[in-house]
Amino acid sequence: GAGVSQSPSNKVTEKGKDVELRCDPISGHTALYWYRQSLGQGLEFLIYFQGNSAPDKSGLPSDRFSAERTGGSVSTLTIQRTQQEDSAVYLCASSVTGGTSVKNIQYFGAGTRLSVL
């Protein structure tokens, strides 16, 4: 596609429910990142996928959070048993590769605003 696409744009859920957030990266981009943006905070790194390599999950805040990337393209971030503190905007980004070149810029989607009631 022309840009990084995320769905849904907004998601309201009840505490304790599971949610799935989807990210469709730019075609041809092999690297994909998830970030969380809480109110009044910067973006917090969650997880990184690069090709067929094992993902870097070092930013996931708890074992309720997981993500997968099928076929090296679309990614799904799953939050189980949601809590109110999970309310945030979840942003996805992709880049051509995970390489060191400064040209390897991350392009962001518009995010999913998650509200946990």
Next chain:
Amino acid sequence: AQTVTQSQPEMSVQEAETVTLSCTYDTSESDYYLFWYKQPPSRQMILVIRQEAYKQQNATENRFSVNFQKAAKSFSLKISDSQLGDAAMYFCAYRSSSGTYKYIFGTGTRLKVLA
């Protein structure tokens, strides 16, 4: 671990005037990259400008320029001839030249442009 600090939660500038947004960072690395991203109400993060740490020359992109002071670990953004469309959240970001290349972001500065 690297950190990025933006000490100005909010700034205002008169249309057509110049404003400077501050960013400092902490790292023990010698090779890295710095970025300024703009986030309008649409939430879409847009790259404004980028700087390679090994380059002494400050990056410029039209009305946007940076003042990169490597020794002081400072990376400020100057917006000249401010326009109403510049109003947004501005995030400073650091990226290592090794590892997973994740961005480390500051907490952002909200820029208001006054007509």
